[in-house]
Amino acid sequence: MELYVAGGCSEHGRNSFLVTGKKVSFLVDAGVMKEKPDEPWPKLRAEQIRNIDYLFLTHCHADHAGALRWLFERGFRGRVIASRATLCFLSGKIPGASALEDYAKPLREFRLDDGLSVTWGRSGHCIGSVWFLFRVRERRILFSGDYEERSIAYKCDKIRDVSADIAVLDCAYGFESETADAHRKAIAEKLDEIRKRGTPALFPVPAHGRGLDILRLLAERGMPAVLPASIADEYRSLKDRRLWLKREFLDLTKDLRYSEIEEFGKGQGSPGKQPSPEGLGPAGILVRDSQLSDAVSREYADRVIAEGGDVILTGKQDPASYARKLLNDGKAGFFRISVHENEEEMLRLMKRNSFRVVIPYHCREELTFKKKKIRVLVPGDRVRF
C-alpha cells in the first residue's frame, strides 16, 4: 500500500490523502486552500484522479471538501462516502454519494468491494465530522480528521486501542500549549464581563462548527442570541442531530432565547436591515462569515465596535482578512474555541493507541517533533506501508 500526500501537511488547507493498493485506490478528503490562490487544489494528476474508487470525506468544511467540483471536472468517477449530515451540508454538489450510516454504526467495521474494510467514529469537530480506520487485509491506516475529544457541543468516539501502520493525525494547534479547558474559561470570563457591561458581542463563525459552542456559552449565562436565518434554522433542527450532539448540550440550549434576523455575510443581506447594535444590550450576535470577508458583515462589525461592543474571533484568521486586521488593530479579541488537537494531545493519542508511523497534518508550518515515529511530510510525499 502507499499513502500519497496530496495536500494538508505542513500547510493549512487543501487536506487530501490518496491511498493506493493493488486492487483499490481511495482518497480521504478533497479540500481547497483559500489562502494560496496560486496553488489552491490538491496536488493530484488527472490520471491519479481517474483511478480513484472511493472518496471518503471526514466533514463538510472547505479545507476538506471544497475541491469536490474540481475533482469531478478532472474526471473523478468514484463513489463519495460521508456521513449523512456532511452530504446534507454539501447538498446538490455530489452525484451518487452514499451515507456512512447506511453501511454501519460508529465503531463497527464494514466491508466494501475490492477488499477494503472501513470503521468510522464521530470526531467531535462539527456536526457530521468523522475519523476513519481503513483496513486492506492486514494493513491499516487511520485518519483522525479534524478531531477534538473535549468539545462542549459535539460527541466524540475517542480513538482508543487502535493498531495502525500509519496514523494521519490532526495537529492544527501545533505547539500551542493551552488546553481546550483553559480556552473555555477565558471566553466564559469574557462573556461574563460583557453581560455585566450590557453591550453586545459579534461572533464571526464558519458555516458549521463553532457557532453551536457559542450558543451553549450564551445559554449557560442566560444571554440572548441574535441569529441570521440559516443559523436559526440549524438551531431549530438540532434535536434531529442527536447522533452528533451531546445530551447536555441539547438540554442547556433548549431554553436559549434568540431572535432571528435576515441573513448577512457572504454576499447576503444589506447593512440597513441588521438590528442596531445600540439597542441590543448584552446579546451574542452570530454572523456566518468567519473572516469578515463580506462588506455587510465588515460594516456591521464596525458598528458594534463604535457602540462599545466586542468583536470576538474564535478561530484561525486568514492573513489578509478583515478579521485579522481588526485583531492587529486591537479592535477585536481572540478567544479560541478548541476544535482541533495540539501536539500534546496528539502525543496522548499516540500513547493510547498503537501506531507505527504518525503523520501530523493541518500544521501550518514545518514543525520539528522529537519522537522518532512522527514524520513531517509535505504535499507530494509518499509513504509505503
Ligand SMILES: [Zn+2]
Ligand atoms: Zn474542519
Ligand SMILES: [Zn+2]
Ligand atoms: Zn480542517
